[in-house]
Amino acid sequence: MIPDKILNVFNRSIKMVCSNxxxxxxxxxxxxxxxxKLPAETLIHFIVQMQSKNLNSExxxxxxxxxxxxxxxxxxxxRDKLDISAFQRIMHLFVNAFDDYKTWKGYHVLACDGSDVNIAYDEKDEDTKRQNGNNKPFSQLHINGLYDCINHVFWDTSIDTATKTRECAALMKMIxxxxxxxxxxxxxxxxxxKYNLMACCIENNQKFVFRIKDINVFGSILSNLNLPHEEFDLDVTKILTRKQTNETKNNKDKFTIMKKNRILIILMMMGFMN
Structure with a gap:
């Protein structure tokens, strides 16, 4: 793709946001x-091209x-006046402006994962504060991205705290x-x-392929299934329940006992609750 065309589309996306x-x-x-001296359009251009230098040098x-x-x-x-939604909107306008994306058998293959990003240290912000051994404390955010593996673009992103406790929730939000x-x-x-993430995909008619922990790892979805130790392709039906009866405890390949809060989340995702 011609670099000048890409730049023009990007600049046009910024102008569309700045017009509103x-x-x-x-x-x-x-x-x-x-x-x-710093109108919205200039401010956005400046922030996008920033590197890792101090602010005065930039x-x-x-x-x-x-x-x-x-x-x-x-x-x-x-910068404090500008909401982060401006950059999200620019990204969406930019990636949706092209119509020549490649696919695999008619499908976009999207990968979701997270990455840590160091930011300016703020000792008052406990959500972003991190400590690495005996080193000085630092501040960090966790970025969750939905990345197109074939076309090398991000379709959506979500910012999490440094604790990385909301990775699955971020993906559900993007779905x-x-x-x-x-x-x-x-x-x-x-x-x-996670069962609730799978329920979210099913409810939203979203095709998915998730890698899961090994069959012998405690906590794995597969750990209670009697699966062959060879290559296989089979359907598995699981019943999620909160009942702890002899039937549910003795048939772990059929029943999965869930905590109350997880059952509520799954029911909400499947549309059984408001």
């Missing part, structure tokens, strides 16, 4: 209404004209939001081996 900037700022009445490299050079304080004030092609197969690694 009131929808993507914290105060739609006053934010980005006055003329500043500003000096981007604004070559000293008369237009904003201070770091002014940049932070303008229900469905800002990706309908003809898709979602793949994920062993960390996504």
């Amino acid at each position: 900037i009131a929808c993507y700022c914290n105060d739609p009445v006053s934010d980005f209404t006055r003329k500043r 500003l000096c490299e981007y604004f070559t004209d000293l008369d237009s050079l904003p201070t770091a304080s002014a940049l932070c004030q303008q 229900m939001r469905h800002d990706y092609p309908v003809n898709s197969i979602i793949t994920a690694d062993r960390g996504y081996e």
Whole structure:
């Protein structure tokens, strides 16, 4: 694909968001209404091209004209006005602007996984604070992405705290939001081996392939199934229950005893509860 075309599509996506900037700022009445050195479009371009340098160096490299050079304080004030949904909207406009994506047997193959991202240290933010051995504490976020393995683009993303406790919830949110092609197969690694996630996929008619833990690993979905130690392809039916009777305890290949809160989540995903 021609680089100039890609750049033009990206710039057009930014302009579309900035033309409706009131929808993507914290105060739609006053934010980005006055003329500043950092209007919304310039601010977004600057943030997108930022590298890993300190803020003053980034500003000096981007604004070559000293008369237009904003201070770091002014940049932070303008940045605080901008909601993260602006960047999500730009990404969606950008990736949906192309119609020549490749598929595998008619399907987009999407992989969901997470990655840690270091951010500026904030000792007051317990959600992002991390400690690595005897090293100094640092701040970190966890980014969950839905990545197209064939076309090398991200169709959706979700930001989690550094504890990574909401990876499955993030994928469920992206599935229900469905800002990706309908003809898709979602793949994920062993960390996504959850009944409620599978229920979410089934309820939303989403095809999926999840890698799960080995049959001999405690907690694996397969651990209570009597499966052959060879290559196989078979259907398995499981009944999820909260009853702890002799029947359910003695037939673990048929019944899976669930905690109350997990049963409620699955029922909600399957549409049996409001």
